[in-house]
Amino acid sequence: MIYTVTFNPAIDYIVNVSHFKTGEVNRVNSDIKYPGGKGINVSRVLNNFGVDTKALGFIGGFTGNFIKNYIEDEGVKTDFINVKEDTRINVKLKSNEETEINGYGPTITEENLNSLFDKIKKLNSEDILVLAGNVQKSVPRDIYAQIQNICIKNNVKVVVDTTGEALLNTLKNKPFLIKPNKYELSEMLNVDIDNMDDIIHYAKKLIDMGAQNVIISMAGDGALLICNEGVYKATTPNGAVKNSVGAGDSLIAGFLASYYKEEDILKAFKLSVATGSATAFSLDLCTKEYAMSLINQVDIKKIS
Numbered sequence: 001m002i003y004t005v006t007f008n009p010a011i012d013y014i015v016n017v018s019h020f021k022t023g024e025v026n027r028v029n030s031d032i033k034y035p036g037g038k039g040i041n042v043s044r045v046l047n048n049f050g051v052d053t054k055a056l057g058f059i060g061g062f063t064g065n066f067i068k069n070y071i072e073d074e075g076v077k078t079d080f081i082n083v084k085e086d087t088r089i090n091v092k093l094k095s096n097e098e099t100e101i102n103g104y105g106p107t108i109t110e111e112n113l114n115s116l117f118d119k120i121k122k123l124n125s126e127d128i129l130v131l132a133g134n135v136q137k138s139v140p141r142d143i144y145a146q147i148q149n150i151c152i153k154n155n156v157k158v159v160v161d162t163t164g165e166a167l168l169n170t171l172k173n174k175p176f177l178i179k180p181n182k183y184e185l186s187e188m189l190n191v192d193i194d195n196m197d198d199i200i201h202y203a204k205k206l207i208d209m210g211a212q213n214v215i216i217s218m219a220g221d222g223a224l225l226i227c228n229e230g231v232y233k234a235t236t237p238n239g240a241v242k243n244s245v246g247a248g249d250s251l252i253a254g255f256l257a258s259y260y261k262e263e264d265i266l267k268a269f270k271l272s273v274a275t276g277s278a279t280a281f282s283l284d285l286c287t288k289e290y291a292m293s294l295i296n297q298v299d300i301k302k303i304s
């Protein structure tokens, strides 16, 4: 089973406004609410691919119930821990530019954390765990590293998709896969990144620091994979972007959907990029059929 943990789920409130202006009343052309949060997105796409997945994490209030009911109706298994405050609402404003306002999220208590640890202790070597998204300020900065320590004892592969210090803290525990985008790479290592050579150089540093496989996603410019066999670059398919929210999460889901069945890193990389793009070209997260229809447009080259 592929488990995901989302510490800070969200309702993604997507609003389309033509020519958004600050300081004025703007009327929306259309709006829609989706269950969101990075781990939840990974589970939703895995479920679309027919892969058995369970979403863990913390939800609260009417917003939390919306998420739970929506994804359970789609067929995603859930085992959330209820918290006292409401799950956040993240505003994704589509206008001439894309603007995001991500909420703070509910407080997580020590008791909440212990309940999560108890659930994670039950995973075994057949399972993969995805730790994805931002963790609230009430949670220790090394929480993902603490969870990895439980997983190491039970031989559970761990994928980490977060940023900054929280991600750096996990490297010593050898995560199976991490996926910073190029801006997150520059921010986490506190370096300027100007070109592809810089991206490769610093992505290799993440391998030296402990990551087993690193994907650097580069939106419309594709993605890089750094693994035992070398460095690979993937092109993206052509298409019109409708909503890129969750493209990175879809990339991880596509990777795992393939890897879980075939254990072939390069095949998994190919499907991952097709899946990320399929979501970028969709309003909601992508379907399996759409991702598969794009896979032949993904060209992978070994570049070192």
Ligand SMILES: Nc1ncnc2c1ncn2[C@@H]1O[C@H](COP(=O)(O)OP(=O)(O)OP(=O)(O)O)[C@@H](O)[C@H]1O
Pocket: 181, 217, 218, 219, 220, 221, 222, 223, 236, 237, 241, 244, 245, 246, 247, 248, 249, 250, 251, 272, 273, 274, 275, 276, 277, 278, 280
């Ligand atoms: N404009 C685009 N055209 C084609 N594919 C795209 C585009 N934007 C994203 N993708 C696909 O999605 C993948 C992930 O995108 P991106 O690098 O934006 O991830 P991210 O920053 O983690 O995204 P998010 O946080 O919004 O989920 C890319 O590697 C690519 O396959």
Ligand SMILES: O=P(O)(O)OC[C@@]1(O)O[C@H](CO)[C@@H](O)[C@@H]1O
Pocket: 008, 010, 011, 012, 035, 036, 037, 038, 041, 090, 102, 132, 133, 134, 135, 245, 246, 247, 248, 249
């Ligand atoms: O605030 P975080 O946890 O970093 O990101 C949360 C979020 O922006 O990530 C997902 C897209 O990747 C959205 O569904 C969600 O709103």
